[in-house]
Amino acid sequence: MEVGEGWVRLSYGFPVALFRAELRDVVEVSDVNSLARGKLFKYFKFQVVPLALMPVIPVVYVAAKSSLPPLVYLPYLGIPVALGVLLSSYFLLTTTSFKKFIEKVCFLFCVGVPVLNFWLGITYRETYGRSLARDYYAAGVLILGEMLIFILLVAVWIYSTRRHIIVLEDSDGRYYAVVARDGDAAREFLNLVVDRVMRSA
Amino acid sequence: MLASRKREVEIARELGVTRQAVSKSLREARARLTQIFIEVAGVLNSDIVRINVEKGFAVLRNRQTGTKIYLIYVPGEGPRVLMPSPDPCKEASYCAKIIEAAYRWGIIKREGEPAENPSEIIKSLVEKMEE
Numbered sequence: 001m002e003v004g005e006g007w008v009r010l011s012y013g014f015p016v017a018l019f020r021a022e023l024r025d026v027v028e029v030s031d032v033n034s035l036a037r038g039k040l041f042k043y044f045k046f047q048v049v050p051l052a053l054m055p056v057i058p059v060v061y062v063a064a065k066s067s068l069p070p071l072v073y074l075p076y077l078g079i080p081v082a083l084g085v086l087l088s089s090y091f092l093l094t095t096t097s098f099k100k101f102i103e104k105v106c107f108l109f110c111v112g113v114p115v116l117n118f119w120l121g122i123t124y125r126e127t128y129g130r131s132l133a134r135d136y137y138a139a140g141v142l143i144l145g146e147m148l149i150f151i152l153l154v155a156v157w158i159y160s161t162r163r164h165i166i167v168l169e170d171s172d173g174r175y176y177a178v179v180a181r182d183g184d185a186a187r188e189f190l191n192l193v194v195d196r197v198m199r200s201a
Numbered sequence: 202m203l204a205s206r207k208r209e210v211e212i213a214r215e216l217g218v219t220r221q222a223v224s225k226s227l228r229e230a231r232a233r234l235t236q237i238f239i240e241v242a243g244v245l246n247s248d249i250v251r252i253n254v255e256k257g258f259a260v261l262r263n264r265q266t267g268t269k270i271y272l273i274y275v276p277g278e279g280p281r282v283l284m285p286s287p288d289p290c291k292e293a294s295y296c297a298k299i300i301e302a303a304y305r306w307g308i309i310k311r312e313g314e315p316a317e318n319p320s321e322i323i324k325s326l327v328e329k330m331e332e
Contacts, residue, residue, distance in 0.1 A: 027231060035261065035331050132208035171255070187248055194249055198235040 001178065003192050006200040008168070010176055021176060028169040028191050031186050032177075041093055051156075053090050054149065055084025076123055080116055084108070102157040110154060113146055132186060166190055231255075232272055241272055241280050253328070257306040258330055271330055275302040283323070290319040299323065 002009040011017040051168035059081055062068065071078065087108055095101040120142070124132040132139055134180050164186030168176045209227065213220040229253040238259040242249050247261035247270055257274040271283040275298050283289060283299060292295035296319050303309050304324045 025228065025231075027255040028251070028253040030253075030260075034250040035260070169253075190249060194235060194239060194252055198252070198254065199232050199239065 001189065003196050007198055008193055008197050010178065010180070023168060023170050023176065023197070025171040026168050026193060026197050027171050028167075029190055029198065030167050031190055032167055033183075033186070034164075051101075052085065052088035055081045072155070073123070073127075076119070080112070095158045099157070106153050106157060111148065117142070117146075120175060166193075168193065237274065237280055238272055240280065243281070245270055245282070256308050258308060260330055269331075271327060273299055273302050273306070273308075273326075275299065276305060283327070289318060289323045293319065296320075296323060300326070303329075 001013065007022055008026065009022045012019040012021070058077060061118070062077065062129075088105060091108075093102050093105045097102060121132045124130075124135070128135075162182065164180040164183055166178045166180060166186055166189055168178065170176075178189065180189055206324055206332055207215075209220050209223045211288040213223045216223070219259050221312050233254065234254045234257065238249065238254075242259070242261050245261060246265060247263045247264065249259060250262050251322070253259070257276075259272040261266070261270040261272065263270060270285075272280050273283065274280050279296070280296065281302070300319060300322050303322075304311050309322065309326050
């Protein structure tokens with residue numbers, strides 16, 4: 001990132017910059033973390049939509065394997081997926097910060113997963129006549145999948161609470177986000193943009 | 202001109218000047234507005250948290266108390282400060298000017314009936330500035 005008199009140049013990627021943009025007519029700059037009611041979806045559609053779509057992964061797996069389960073078991077797949085997508089989408093549209101969104105998704109995950117596992121255990125026993133815990137492969141894949149999702153959520157949560165996000169908007173209505181390592185760096189960058197870019201436009 | 206919410210081409214047509222001239226004037230006006238907000242932030246010993254020169258407002262955070270301060274530019278008059286208070290419309294004329302400026306900048310939309318409580322309008326204005 002470079003800041004000059006009346007312009008700010010943003011680039012992303014190392015060693016080769018994958019994205020470059022030069023902004024000359026910045027009309028808005030805001031420290032999203034310091035606002036009380038930031039609209040998460042407004043600024044971070046591409047980052048949060050995949051998280052909201054995460055519950056669809058089992059459906060994609062079934063579709064990719066092209067072996068539909070018996071119709072009687074479809075609600076076991078459909079209901080949790082539909083609820084997961086609906087609730088995540090609701091949090092996505094109503095939460096005011098990335099941190100709050102992740103907290104709510106984590107809460108949903110921590111409450112939903114034990115219930116789902118319990119349900120899966122009962123269904124497994126009814127179907128195969130033995131405990132899911134005795135099928136090491138199935139139980140291992142299930143636990144590994146859940147742990148990976150949990151680690152991802154925790155990593156995103158830690159990342160989102162430590163970093164500050166500065167959003168810049170140009171006169172064409174395009175938004176650009178810059179991540180600062182902490183509150184002081186965010187303040188410094190914001191002042192630099194206001195002082196050197198916006199004041200000298 | 203900055204608060205009129207019109208497109209540059211429309212302004213140029215109305216004034217009978219080129220679009221480039223309008224664009225240059227708007228850039229200068231935005232730079233001037235930024236300058237005003239920076240100066241007011243300095244006087245109030247505050248950091249800028251958000252500044253939007255297309256909608257004529259800024260959100261500050263006081264360095265000593267940490268409280269939020271809202272600035273809005275009233276066209277033709279100058280910047281007005283909105284401090285957090287349980288009754289922000291104690292002084293009705295001051296409040297009315299801020300509300301009128303918020304309508305003109307397009308921060309909040311004018312409802313049909315003007316009978317709405319000014320304190321409620323200020324509350325929704327603050328919420329919009331915090332979004």
